[in-house]
Amino acid sequence: MDQSIAAFLKNVTEKNFQQLAVDFLLHYCTLTSKLGGTLSPEKLTSIQKALQEGKLPEVVSQIQEIITAAENAVLEVAVIGESGAGKSSFINALRGLSHEAEEAAKVGTVETTMHKTPYQHPKYPNVTFWDLPGTGTPNFRPETYLNKMGFDNYDFFIIISSLRFSLNDALLAQKIKDAGKKFYFVRTKVDSDLYNEEKTKPRTFKKEKVLQQIRDNCLANLSDIGVPEPRIFLISNFDLDSFDFPKLEETLLRELPWHKRHMFALLLPSISDASIELKRHFLREKIWLEALKSAAVSFIPCMTFMFGFDLPEQERCMKEYRSYFGLDDKSIEEIAAKLGTPVQDIKGRLKCSDFWSLEKDDSVVGKALRCAESVSAVSGGLQSSVFQASKVYFLRLSFLNMVADDAKHLLNKLETANIA
Ligand SMILES: Nc1nc2c(ncn2[C@@H]2O[C@H](COP(=O)(O)OP(=O)(O)O)[C@@H](O)[C@H]2O)c(=O)[nH]1
Ligand SMILES: [Mg+2]
Structure with missing residues (x-):
């Protein structure tokens, strides 16, 4: 009782x-x-x-x-990154969809447009993930990019890269911060890095050491381009339960407005x-x-x-x-x-x-x-x-x-x- x-x-x-x-x-x-x-x-x-x-x-x-x-909470998530960085894969994972599912965002397609694409959550129509073009496109202008992308509508921004973050990413992060919004850096494909390291250095390979190196490199990279205390999460879209994805979920949940937390917990x-x-x-x-x-x-x-x-x-x-x-x-x-x-x-x-x-x-x-x-x-x-x-x-x-x-x-x- x-x-x-x-x-x-x-x-x-x-x-x-x-x-x-x-x-x-x-x-x-x-x-x-x-x-x-x-x-x-x-x-x-x-x-x-x-x-x-x-x-x-x-x-x-x-x-x-x-x-x-x-x-009735509405959640709009912006995912920004270059073509090939793993945006579509990340969005599908958060929507609980396999890449082969009918409603899945197409993986592995090369984007050249400057358009944003919405992907609604299949179970929660109030939740939308927005696939935003990367900052490396020739037409990128930090001053106008966010306005063009409908900046105000997003609850938070995920800036994704599978390699290094660019100066334009840093400029964007600054603009997001200035507007009082939250952003998180996500470094994808760490499974591939681990695989490659193990193949090339089988005798000295240590998983934790490689992950620490990736983390240090990302931090140095972001600090070089002027992001002082970046929060960076290492993930594999193929293995979400490992690496920093659980930490990313926790952080997002903690930082969302109270009334949006229930919806966010459900969609995980x-x-x-x-x-x-x-x-x-x-x-x-x-x-x-x-x-x-x-x-x-x-x-x-x-x-x-x-x-x-x-x-x-x-x-x-x-x-x-x-x-x-x-x-x-x-x-x-x-x-x-x-x-x-x-x-x-x-x-x-x-x-x-x-x-x-x-x-x-x-x-x-x-x-x-x-x-x-x-x-x-x-x-x-x-x-x-x-x-x-x-x-x-x-x-x-x-x-x-x-x-x-x-x-x-x-x-x-x-x-x-x-x-x-
Ligand atoms: N090994 C590995 N491959 C990934 C990961 N995320 C995406 N990919 C692959 O990288 C390629 C580009 O991914 P996609 O999601 O289409 O990137 P987008 O262009 O940013 O939308 C595809 O072949 C994916 O299967 C990851 O975390 N690990
Ligand atoms: Mg894509």
């Missing part, structure tokens, strides 16, 4: 608002990952204050505002236990905030409403979670093809893929309902709105945990087969 919701209901019933505010903050901190969640420190304080004063309608409206902003490809856990954290936070809101609503006279979470809605919810973690039917088909295994074999190993047999499983749905009953009993009997809210909470939570555990299980299988 989730103590936090039961404690919330008990404290509201007993009008123990001081305790309510303390519990809220304590529980929120245990709920979110070390990278924080969707609530800014200011929002946390302001919800806490409303709880302390027993202003439940205000709590409801604040939480609703946060959820709406997180769900489920390529490591860490990214799966991060998604679990953000989704758990949302489920909890929604439960808190519903619990608060049920104590506001005239505001109580019945909301259903019937079977079709539960099925939809499960489908949504499967999609977030890359366990939707289409993704499973792709994984099956990679593993050379029939789709049914993979589905048979995933608890989340058969919603209807899950419905009959007492350890899932029955357990959630029993939890909901015991929680709502705390507030002085089975008030139907409280029971409904608790039911939604426990069901969603158990669906989420099931899907996240399945995603980890499948990842482990892919890693064992060495094709993650």
Whole structure:
């Protein structure tokens, strides 16, 4: 049973608002990952204050505002680099697409234009990656480039190179900085560098040493061209989980505005236990905030409403979670093809893929309902709105945990087969 919701209901019933505010903050901190969640420190304080004063309608409206902003967040990412640097590959990786997928950006095509090309995320239409032409094109003018590219629209800039960064990259970075926006240098193809080094110096080859050399060279290169403290991430588009990609993800997440973090966490490809856990954290936070809101609503006279979470809605919810973690039917088909295994074999190993047999499983749905009953009993009997809210909470939570555990299980299988 989730103590936090039961404690919330008990404290509201007993009008123990001081305790309510303390519990809220304590529980929120245990709920979110070390990278924080969707609530800014200011929002946390302001919800806490409303709880302390027993202003439940205000709590409801604040939480609703946060959820709406997180769900509707728009993310526009600019990716700049020369033709061949690995922009298309990087964009496809972030969109969770293989190069052969129909919607994938074409890899290995030589660009000569000065146009920008948008690539929408296949699952999150509010997220767009923009492939921007490199700064090495003959027509490049740092003064006009950013205006031409619609500078203001981007949340941040990724400047990509597979070799050295140019003076024009440095000028661009300065302009981005002057405008108060964030940029990150990404050095691609480190897998190739390692491969080449190992081939040419098999006796003395040391992976860490080569990576350090690449890093030092990039830093020296950027410092030479006037970027004082650059942040540089070494990656391989063929092996995202290795090298600095996880660090890049963390850094971007930390530096995004609070309301955009939920969307960003969802779009990250489920390529490591860490990214799966991060998604679990953000989704758990949302489920909890929604439960808190519903619990608060049920104590506001005239505001109580019945909301259903019937079977079709539960099925939809499960489908949504499967999609977030890359366990939707289409993704499973792709994984099956990679593993050379029939789709049914993979589905048979995933608890989340058969919603209807899950419905009959007492350890899932029955357990959630029993939890909901015991929680709502705390507030002085089975008030139907409280029971409904608790039911939604426990069901969603158990669906989420099931899907996240399945995603980890499948990842482990892919890693064992060495094709993650
Ligand atoms: N070894 C290796 N090759 C890469 C990497 N990223 C891209 N490539 C290859 O580099 C070539 C150019 O990549 P592409 O994504 O089309 O670059 P773009 O022109 O900047 O869009 C293609 O053959 C890619 O397969 C990487 O991280 N490692
Ligand atoms: Mg390209």
